[in-house]
Amino acid sequence: MSQNMRPPTLKITPEEYKDLSTKLTPKPTVLKNCIWAFFVGGLICAIGQVIINLFVAGGLNQTQASTAATALLIFLGALLTGLGVYDEIGKYAGAGSIVPVTGFANSIVSPALEFKREGYVMGVGARLFTVAGPVLVYGIATSIVVGIIYYFLH
Amino acid sequence: MFVFRMIIPAFLVGGVICVIGQLLMDLTKPSFTPAHVLVTFVTGGAILGALGWYKPLIEIGGAGASVPLSGFGYSLAKGAMDAVSREGLMGALSGGVAATAVGIAAAVLFGYLVSIAFNPKG
Numbered sequence: 695m696s697q698n699m700r701p702p703t704l705k706i707t708p709e710e711y712k713d714l715s716t717k718l719t720p721k722p723t724v725l726k727n728c729i730w731a732f733f734v735g736g737l738i739c740a741i742g743q744v745i746i747n748l749f750v751a752g753g754l755n756q757t758q759a760s761t762a763a764t765a766l767l768i769f770l771g772a773l774l775t776g777l778g779v780y781d782e783i784g785k786y787a788g789a790g791s792i793v794p795v796t797g798f799a800n801s802i803v804s805p806a807l808e809f810k811r812e813g814y815v816m817g818v819g820a821r822l823f824t825v826a827g828p829v830l831v832y833g834i835a836t837s838i839v840v841g842i843i844y845y846f847l848h
Numbered sequence: 849m850f851v852f853r854m855i856i857p858a859f860l861v862g863g864v865i866c867v868i869g870q871l872l873m874d875l876t877k878p879s880f881t882p883a884h885v886l887v888t889f890v891t892g893g894a895i896l897g898a899l900g901w902y903k904p905l906i907e908i909g910g911a912g913a914s915v916p917l918s919g920f921g922y923s924l925a926k927g928a929m930d931a932v933s934r935e936g937l938m939g940a941l942s943g944g945v946a947a948t949a950v951g952i953a954a955a956v957l958f959g960y961l962v963s964i965a966f967n968p969k970g
């Protein structure tokens with residue numbers, strides 16, 4: 695077989711080839727990703743601020759308003775995931791749609807929907823916590839350690 | 849207009865926090881998944897909250913600091929410390945979950961309802 699192969703068109707050494715291929719490989723789109731993350735993440739937080747302000751105008755105090763806004767954003771994130779909209783945003787927004795609490799809601803609904811066919815207990819019920827589980831484990835565990843250290847320092 | 853107060857700081861602070869998450873994803877191995885990003889943010893927020901470094905961010909950025917998952921971590925740590933001040937050592941166990949109960953319950957309820965009501969796309 696090998697004698698039938700055409701002669702190489704590029705007369706370069708493997709080292710030169712490696713150099714050339716690194717040069718021609720598209721630059722990682724880190725900057726573009728960061729710009730998307732900044733605008734989408736910023737926008738979700740700005741919407742959150744509008745909701746907080748509306749709740750404050752409605753008579754809630756700052757903490758209540760912030761808590762209620764978080765619940766509403768979780769609802770919106772879950773609903774948009776069910777409608778298939780949130781994952782479309784996520785294709786561009788990356789961390790901009792993952793890091794806000796709406797992304798937390800998305801991480802709860804996505805696996806639960808995907809594994810719905812495995813039933814309502816081990817499918818939906820268990821998969822709701824695919825990502826939320828680790829988040830709660832590390833978050834709550836850290837808060838307990840913080841509380842204990844705080845107790846002994848004060 | 850009152851409704852538009854704090855919007856720009858929230859946008860900027862929230863945007864910067866999300867860029868940190870994007871850099872975590874882009875500059876680490878592919879095995880560092882969105883789940884790892886969320887765990888990093890909740891733990892990081894709790895630690896920064898304990899050190900007293902996250903509160904200024906909330907004061908400057910409002911929802912820009914409270915809506916990202918690091919804000920959830922901050923609420924957990926703040927809840928634990930506040931409860932320790934009120935009720936002693938048991939507060940370390942109860943405070944974090946109590947302070948974030950609405951968010952956790954909302955996530956379970958809405959997550960469950962949406963998963964029941966909708967079917968996967970594609």
